[in-house]
Amino acid sequence: MGLDRSKQGRGxxxxxxxxxxxxxxxxxxxxxxxxxxxxxxxxxxxxxxxxVLQAHRQLEASLIGKL
Structure with missing residues (x-):
């Protein structure tokens, strides 16, 4: 119960x-x-x-951008 109270409001x-x-x-x-x-x-x-680096960076940016 104490652990629950300590974590409360941190979302x-x-x-x-x-x-x-x-x-x-x-x-x-x-x-x-x-x-x-x-x-x-x-x-x-x-x-x-x-x-290869350009393709990797574009993929990374597009995936993060969609999140």
């Missing part, structure tokens, strides 16, 4: 923490994708590593 705090973490991860994925896109734009061609 909004946990939800805000999770949402904040997801925003940071989403921003990081977008920033990383933009860096790759800029590097490709400067060099004029995309190497296979950049293609």
């Amino acid at each position: 909004p705090l946990v939800a805000k923490s999770v949402a904040g973490t997801m925003v940071v991860v989403f921003g990081s994925a977008i920033y990383s994708a933009m860096k790759i896109r800029k590097r490709v734009k400067d060099s004029g061609m995309m190497n296979p590593t950049d293609e």
Whole structure:
């Protein structure tokens, strides 16, 4: 009963923490994708590593964005 009372009212705090973490991860994925896109734009061609990284970042950002 004491444990229940100590945890009472913390739901909004946990939800805000999770949402904040997801925003940071989403921003990081977008920033990383933009860096790759800029590097490709400067060099004029995309190497296979950049293609894989770009696809991974786009997938990550789209999945987080849908959540």
